[in-house]
Amino acid sequence: MMKMKIAVVDHVHLEEEHIKKLQALGDLQVFQNPPKTPDELKERIKEADIVIVGWSDLTRNIIDSAKELKMISIWATTCHYADLEAAKEKGVVVTHVPGYATESVAEHTFALLLAVIRKLPLADKHVRNGDFDWRPFAGRELAGKTLGVIGTGVIGCRVAEIARVFRMQVLGYDKYPNLKRAEEIGIKHVDLKTLLKESDAITLHVTLTSETEGLIGEKEIEAMKNRAVIINTSQGKVIDENALFDALKSGRISFAGLDVLESEPPSKDNPLFKLDNVILSPHIGFHTVEAAKRCTDICIDNVVKFLEGHVQNTC
Template identity: 45%
Template sequence: MKIVVADPIFLTEDHRRRLGRLGEVEVFETYPADDAAFRDRIRDADVVVVGRYGMDAAAFAGAERLRMVAVWQTGYDHIDLDAATRAGVAVANVPAYAFEAVAEFVFAYALALLRRVRLADARLREGDYDWREYCGHQLMGMTIGVIGTGDIGRRVVQIAHGFGMRVLSTTRHPSPERAARLGLEFVDLSTLLAESEILTLHVPLTASTERMIGARELARMKPGAILINTARGRVVDEGALVEALRTGHLGGAGLDVFEHEPLPAESPLRQLDNVILTPHIAFLTEESMDECTFITVRNIERFAAGSPENVVNPGVLARTAPPAP
């Protein structure tokens, strides 16, 4: 069995040894120059480990031996799942990791924006020590709207309680029992947008969530509110967000994800002072990276042993045999 780690991931020597027990391992430490180079990397692989680099139909068509893709993250919207299924390739992800890291990052954004940390740091480095421009706001007593109450969203709710915040969320199936258990109020989306000083998004990218926050939703938000997106860029209409930030309707945004990644050099987001931009790193702690790789390798081990886990297209399993060791 040949295992190809096709783009950069966190991979310790212990992880490499575990993979080595399964077969030949080839590790690429850099991103491919283009899609053709990526296809060349995986051409004779039985198992591919992929991080952020996408796999389209052409990638699957060019890898005739491929039986499994191990996605080194939770999201797999960059993998053509239909093409994988047609090719008989199992795709496994890491469904639950880094929720502590991402939830904490939400509040790093919130505090930095509310307390004007980015501006103060830049001005001080220029020699300006005048403190009077940096009067901000505190989290205690604010209302935070949390869209998505999975592992990450629930941790955000817990941290918000520590700051003494009121928490709103929205769901298709609200119940007093669930609201009490989570420590929040379920409201409709319109109410959540209108009453939240901070809006944070924790939903996967699907047909129903793509651009779920558009011009209409942004207009309903409280003037001066902050939007934080650590989910997927296309959950927000980026053009509408830029306009809401330019006009001052929104007080700021913390964005770790974008419609197009890497963020294009010509993106107007780069010109806005009321935005903090980071390159998709909310998950990035040593603890979460080790956990993610541990589960990724375990997914490959279980697949090779004939007892696959975390497969997101389980229909292929009936016709996909694990590669020979």
Template identity: 40%
Template sequence: MRNIVVVDGVPLSDDHLKRIDLLGNMRIHKHPPSNRDELIKRLADAHIILVSEVPLGRDILRASSHLRMVSLWSAGYDHVDVQTAGELGITVCHAPGCTTTAIAEHTIGVALYFLHRLGEADRHVRQGGYSWERFITPEFHSQVFGVIGLGNIGTRVAEYAKRLGAKILACTQTPSQERANRLGVMFVDLEALLQQSDIISINTELTPQTAGLIGSKEFGQMGRRPILINTARGEVVDQTALLEALRIGQIRAAGLDVLWDEPPDPRDPLLQMENVLFTPHCSSA
């Protein structure tokens, strides 16, 4: 009989639980392990594991002698050493597309929040003000919306932004005129996108090539003080450069669903910036 372990609180419905229970002996952990030893203990006799965000590196996989399948409750899989898994004969499954709509909706919501200065307006009223004329803002259809990474999620973000009337610029590794015509976007290089966009959505996967993709140089190229929204991975943006860009006004605001360190250090100066909206990696929820 297979041992199936839910490692870190993957949200499963009653129907999911019934179906999984038919496959073997199921053990559910509702919270992430507190340390490496606890994780190894959870995996000791597991043949199949369901995982949300717990990192599965080379040493963890090698210590899990019975493991044959890792099922990820996510589209991304950069927290699993897939090379080692392959060497050990462990199948790794992920769920591409499962988070596409939720992340796209989140992105458009954050863009509208900052574009229409809703946080500022809320604080204004709470502090006794009621001057509507202070909050005359641009309309979404007048904006140039840049999308970095045009996979499933980036494509859906572009689709939603286009429905609201924005002009869409996109930077991707696989541009083509056919895709541009089909999606109604204009493909440009990264520098042109940064220079021309009023709103920028980061939707690229994390790879050695995209780590630190947006740094001091790139912030300096942002000619229109854009709103920057990152729902991809924190490491795509140099966080020190981001803080400086916010401080000196190279960008208007940032919506961050991902960070270098999750959760962040409470002393992180980025947490003190009023023009940043934080969410706890929940855009896909």
């Protein structure tokens, strides 16, 4: 196995064992802080054969500037950190890490769902302000309710499994459903219109594409059950934020739990910040100690397999 120059170009979770493994594979450079400019990113990768990237955008211009580049190992499930067309033209292999955060994202989905229907942030604030009146905080139970899962891939299926433990009915919508897996879990696949109409709570688990951008807009919200709940731990742009704000403000949608937003970081005057019936988190669904280590393990294994001539997890 030939040694190559490996550059970790921004913040990637690295434990001592990971650093030692990378050093055994090649000449290693680690940059912990994100590059401030595209030129700084170009400088970091200019001599690298292999680039490990967590957050930086490897555009066509940046990829073309890296004359020795042979592989990009993305420390994430999504592939959008690299211009795949530019990489393909240059003969650069691009890999990603599928499935590493399934448990983390699924659990965070339910953390948001339970927090909104039991009004936990408001109750916490209430107690901290010196009030202990329980009467304003009547919540809802999950048992017996219907959860609509939009996107029944690995994460969506795990969410459905958890929902079944809560004794929820589960409706699913996916353009390419795994019907055998759905039957094992107890997901009833329906069309989107039916899911919107019949679900008490809706959770989104789709990748961002031209088809899914704006998937939930004014028309879809109008089709939902009155006072439904929306949870999004997938991609912010799959929901029309303006339409969601209007529905939350009017009470048409009772609660929302959002781990992702249309623009990240959001502007400080985002109107959602003014609403008490929405809970926000800063895109942390994937972010657990266990998932971070798992992601790095697979990310480095992608490099090992590339060097051995057995490429895996390509974008």
